[in-house]
Amino acid sequence: xxxxxxxxxxxxxxxxxxxxxxxxxxxxxxxxxxxxxxxxxxxxxxxxxxxxxxxxxxxxxxxxxxxxxxxxxxxxxxxxxxxxxxxxxxxxxxxxxxxxxxxxxxxxxxxxxxxxxxxxxxxxxxxxxxxxxxxxxxxxxxxxxxxxxxxxxxxxxxxxxxxxxxxxxxxxxxxxxxxxxxxxxxxxxxxxxxxxxxxxxxxxxxxxxxxxxxxxxxxxxxxxxxxxxxxxxxxxxxxxxxxxxxxxxxxxxxxxxxxxxxxxxxxxxxxxxxxxxxxxxxxx
Ligand code: DCS
Numbered sequence: 001x002x003x004x005x006x007x008x009x010x011x012x013x014x015x016x017x018x019x020x021x022x023x024x025x026x027x028x029x030x031x032x033x034x035x036x037x038x039x040x041x042x043x044x045x046x047x048x049x050x051x052x053x054x055x056x057x058x059x060x061x062x063x064x065x066x067x068x069x070x071x072x073x074x075x076x077x078x079x080x081x082x083x084x085x086x087x088x089x090x091x092x093x094x095x096x097x098x099x100x101x102x103x104x105x106x107x108x109x110x111x112x113x114x115x116x117x118x119x120x121x122x123x124x125x126x127x128x129x130x131x132x133x134x135x136x137x138x139x140x141x142x143x144x145x146x147x148x149x150x151x152x153x154x155x156x157x158x159x160x161x162x163x164x165x166x167x168x169x170x171x172x173x174x175x176x177x178x179x180x181x182x183x184x185x186x187x188x189x190x191x192x193x194x195x196x197x198x199x200x201x202x203x204x205x206x207x208x209x210x211x212x213x214x215x216x217x218x219x220x221x222x223x224x225x226x227x228x229x230x231x232x233x234x235x236x237x238x239x240x241x242x243x244x245x246x247x248x249x250x251x252x253x254x255x256x257x258x259x260x261x262x263x264x265x266x267x268x269x270x271x272x273x274x275x276x277x278x279x280x281x282x283x284x
Contacts, residue, residue, distance in 0.1 A: 005073055005090075005114040008065070010080060013115070017186045022111050023104075024093030028149035030110075031055035032091035035074070035153035035196030036242050037116070038281035040084050040116060045071055047205045048242075052090070055146045060103070061094055062099075064110060074114060090114035091148060119243055121284065125242050126270060129262045130166035130239070133227070135159055137170035137177045137200075156180040169240050172200065173211045174227045182241035183207040184249070186234035188266045192221040193230070206240040206273075213272045219265070245277075246270045248258065 002013040023029035034054045038045045047066035056063050065073070074088050091174060093111045097104035119220035156168035157180040167179045177195055178184055183204040185194035197203035216220045231237065237249035237257045246269045248262035277284055 002115075003077060005077055005112065007109075007112050008073065010073075010077060016113075016251035018111060018113065018136045019096040021099060022093055022096045024091060024111060024148055026099055027094075027101075028147065028151075029059075030093030030148045031059060031061070031146055032089065032093055032148055033146060034242050035088050035090075037078055037083055037086050037088055038277055038284050040072070040078060040082075041150050041281040042074065042078070042088065042210060043277055043281050044198065044205050045074070047208065051146065051203075051205065052092075056092060058142070058145045059094075061092065061110060063092055064112070077114060078116055081116045083118065084122060086116055086118040088114060088116045088203055110189075122244060122247070125166065126245065126247060127262075130240075130249040131164070132167045132169050132179075132237075132249050132253075133163050133165050134171055134253055135168040135180070139170075139173045143177070143201055144197070144203060146202060153242070166247070167249070169231070169249075172229055174229070175225045176228060176231050177201050178204075179239050179241075182239040182244055182247070184231075184237065185210075186226060186231055187236035187238075187263065188230065189219065189224055190265065192219065192265070194223055194228050195222065196223040197224055204240055204242075206242060206245065209276060210240055210246065210269055210273060213269070213276065217272060219268075222232050234258070236266050236268045238269070246273050 001129050003010050004013045004016045006016045033048045035045055035048045049070055091113055095108040095110050097108050135156040160168040169179055170177045178201040185192055195201050235258050239247040239249055248266045250257055250260055
């Protein structure tokens, strides 16, 4: 049996139901998170749950649970589903009410749904690196919110998939922002350069962890906007995200990054990131 959570209740997936007038379904009016699970334990769970609370605040939604209460429920779900390596997905929508752009009254409670899924670490891609395309970033100007509205991201990711690529690197004019489903950083002369955490990108928990590791290890980094020209001239490029960890990018629009193989700085970051996972969740 596969268990899910609907509004705080753990139940069989087959009996889980959401109303057709749920605002998530009709408007994408909600927020979500994806947390990695290794050895049955959540990695950087606190950081993800804090971001969830922040995302909700930014769309003027109050979550009915504290991050601590949420963590407890998610741990229970992971245990019930006997999940070892995978993800736990959760979303909150602004609840169910007759379709109207105006927010419903305070009497309407958010809808909370969570489920788990087995997802292996993408070890082969992490070893070999991945290919990417470029795409214009056509999304709205609040990409810092982890909103259910992902159409801009989906259109770019679909384009990448149709080109046999892992990711679409997005740019607003000449400025590289992030990927369709990950953050994108470049390395030039040993310095990591990544877009600042403003409204143009999602401030990835993986991105933040990587920068924290860089600080500890005295690996130089800059949080600043960089251009397409800098992207093409980079020694190394990597994508980072919850499911993909630190993923070397070896090709952009058919052109090799550096010598076309994962570089030494990216390799080092992968090792340091793995050590963080091991420290929190045990040997992987
Ligand atoms: N940027 C975008 C647009 C993302 O969708 C994600 C992760 C990231 C950056 C990286 O953030 P994290 O490091 O916090 O994961 N997207 C999640 C998703 O939708 N599925 O898996 C991860």
